[in-house]
Amino acid sequence: MMRxxxxxxxxxxxxxxxxxxxxxxxxxxxxLINLLQRAGLxxxxxxxxxxxxxxxxxxxxxxxxxxxxxxxxxxARERQGDGKPYYILSIDEDADLPELDADFQGKxxxxxxxxxxxxxxxxxxxxLLDIDPSPELAMQRLRSKKPDKCTDENLADMRKLLAExxxxx
Numbered sequence: 001m002m003r004x005x006x007x008x009x010x011x012x013x014x015x016x017x018x019x020x021x022x023x024x025x026x027x028x029x030x031x032l033i034n035l036l037q038r039a040g041l042x043x044x045x046x047x048x049x050x051x052x053x054x055x056x057x058x059x060x061x062x063x064x065x066x067x068x069x070x071x072x073x074x075x076a077r078e079r080q081g082d083g084k085p086y087y088i089l090s091i092d093e094d095a096d097l098p099e100l101d102a103d104f105q106g107k108x109x110x111x112x113x114x115x116x117x118x119x120x121x122x123x124x125x126x127x128l129l130d131i132d133p134s135p136e137l138a139m140q141r142l143r144s145k146k147p148d149k150c151t152d153e154n155l156a157d158m159r160k161l162l163a164e165x166x167x168x169x
């Protein structure tokens with residue numbers, strides 16, 4: 001896909017994901033697009049390990065571009081407890097975006113069904129496997145990097161997500 005259309009494809013995926021009713025934050029957008037790219041989304045975002053797992057400066061820039069074009073809107077909120085800001089993203093329903101085929105709509109819906117924490121640990125686990133293909137070592141590093149998010153329930157959901165056919169191979 002031509003680079004110029006990648007940001008529109010990302011926006012189409014975010015708009016489809018919003019149907020899951022899970023608020024889309026910048027972190028969720030990063031992890032969702034990372035996982036969708038691994039599931040066959042034709043984008044070429046490069047990721048590096050960051051505090052919340054894989055992070056793409058290119059995707060971050062594309063989100064800013066989408067906002068400047070009025071396609072993406074962000075609403076500032078304060079996190080409960082520490083008051084730190086975060087942003088809820090939404091995509092203009094009237095924006096002229098590429099249509100996702102039914103198969104890819106299913107992939108977006110399937111991945112979007114999971115919590116942001118599960119997407120975060122799944123994307124981080126896969127990134128750790130890219131560094132060293134040992135599942136045991138990747139899991140050890142994941143638990144060390146994200147101990148509060150590696151609950152039994154989240155890890156079970158992560159395993160369920162990564163067992164989906166879109167991640168086979």
